[in-house]
Amino acid sequence: MTKNAEYILEIINNSKNHPTAEQIFLLLKEKNEKAVLATVYNNLSWLYGQGLIRKISAEGNPDRYDRTERHDHLICRCCGKISDARLDDLTETLQAQLGIQILSYDLRISYVCPDCRKNSDNAS
Known part of the structure; x- marks a missing residue:
């Protein structure tokens, strides 16, 4: 390297x-x-x-x-801000539902962050 x-x-x-x-x-x-x-x-x-x-x-x-390091992400749909989300590991659940062994997964949750929600409320 x-x-x-x-x-x-x-x-x-x-x-x-x-x-x-x-x-x-x-x-x-x-x-x-x-x-x-x-x-x-x-x-x-x-x-x-x-x-x-x-x-x-x-x-x-x-x-x-x-x-x-194993973690997921919250991504604001308005401003694009990315925050870490610490959720339980879903590997076993996903494997059971899919019927296959998975190597990894990357969960990205789309939402509106508090700052954008606040700005939206103030604009109303």
Whole structure:
């Protein structure tokens, strides 16, 4: 693993806010001023391909990156904010319902976050 890949993995594993490639790039520049955005995208692709990070895609928003620790996500349909959700592991339930053994699953729950709900209420 290259130094840049190590730095990017560290950034993602220490982040609580699901950073975009551009946000990761800005943090990487603090450690390696010669880094370019293409370096970030190439390393993110490699890290994802190795199963070392998760990619969270939400329609109309840039991809975000996350650690691989088992958890699910709440995604605001209005502003795109992503929050972690700690739910019971559903692997056994899903396997029983599907009748097959699954390797993993990624639950994304669409909702309207409290800030957007509040702004919507104030606009009424």
